[in-house]
Amino acid sequence: MTKTKLDTQAIGLDAGLGLIRWLTGREDMHYGLWDGIDVCAANLGPAQAAYTERLFSLLPKGPLRILDIGGGAGETAGKLIALGHRVEIVVPSPLLAERCRTNAPGAVVHEAKFEEANVEGPFDLCLFSESFQYIPLDQGLSKCLTLLGPEGRIIVSDCFRNEGYTVDKTRAKVGGGHRIGAFRETLEGLPLKVVHESDITEAVAPSVEIEQALFNVVGGAVERIDRELSEVKPAQRWLLNRALRLVMSERKRERLRVRLMEQTRSAEAFCEHNRYLMMRLERA
Structure with a gap:
């Protein structure tokens, strides 16, 4: 199937x-x-x-x-x-x-x-x-x-x-x-x-802060690559962003951005x- x-x-x-x-x-x-x-x-x-x-x-x-x-x-x-x-x-x-x-x-x-x-x-x-x-x-x-x-x-x-x-x-x-x-x-x-x-x-709550730190490392790398593409290869960057929009909804893109770029996954938030x-x- x-x-x-x-x-x-x-x-x-x-x-x-x-x-x-x-x-x-x-x-x-x-x-x-x-x-x-x-x-x-x-x-x-x-x-x-x-x-x-x-x-x-x-x-x-x-x-x-x-x-x-x-x-x-x-x-x-x-x-x-x-x-x-x-x-x-x-x-x-x-x-x-x-x-x-x-x-x-x-x-x-x-x-x-x-x-x-x-x-x-x-x-x-x-x-x-x-x-x-x-x-x-x-x-x-x-x-x-x-x-x-x-x-x-x-x-x-x-x-x-x-x-x-x-x-x-x-x-x-x-x-x-x-x-x-x-x-x-x-x-x-x-x-x-x-x-x-x-x-x-x-x-167990501190485990989520370890996870968040790893996501932020990935997010930092993605941000650096995106900035470089916008300066050197803007056409390719546009195509990549267009492809992402086709396969992922705006809500999912925003949730991914928060996961990679912010620090919302804290032990305090987990306990809450x-x-x-x-x-x-x-x-x-």
């Missing part, structure tokens, strides 16, 4: 993978936990390791059969396998699926969106590590319930929009995820209970619009 729409989610994941690999030498695609760690790009790797340690503290006693949903490049799955667990991974991107097979060679990899994946249970644990926000709210937890064994658990570690969040169509607000109120309403309608919940918003929660759920 011929594609008619760009898969921007998969493209973004693939691009993010290359950036993280260049910056840290690893392929962990999640926020860092910055408690007691100086906030700078050089410390992103240690901060991500601290995040993984906190995440693994929620694991029930193993060994477990784990479904890693939206497993990134397989770094987390590889660590879980090293601890003696059996892991299956669901990822939507061919590139990420390939990296999962390299980084977690003992895992079974399903190249599909979770809501479309043909996966067979029972699993002891369904794990969402910064992937829950990409799955329709009415499908994520309910599908997990069909895949879990009687004593199965679900771990959700992700960003949610807080109660006061409002949409701004002209400027993207840092963060993301389902609205926390809608998530809790969905949870109330399912045979699940929260047995652990920790709010780590302030501890989001709650980052680590939760473990069990059958009610």
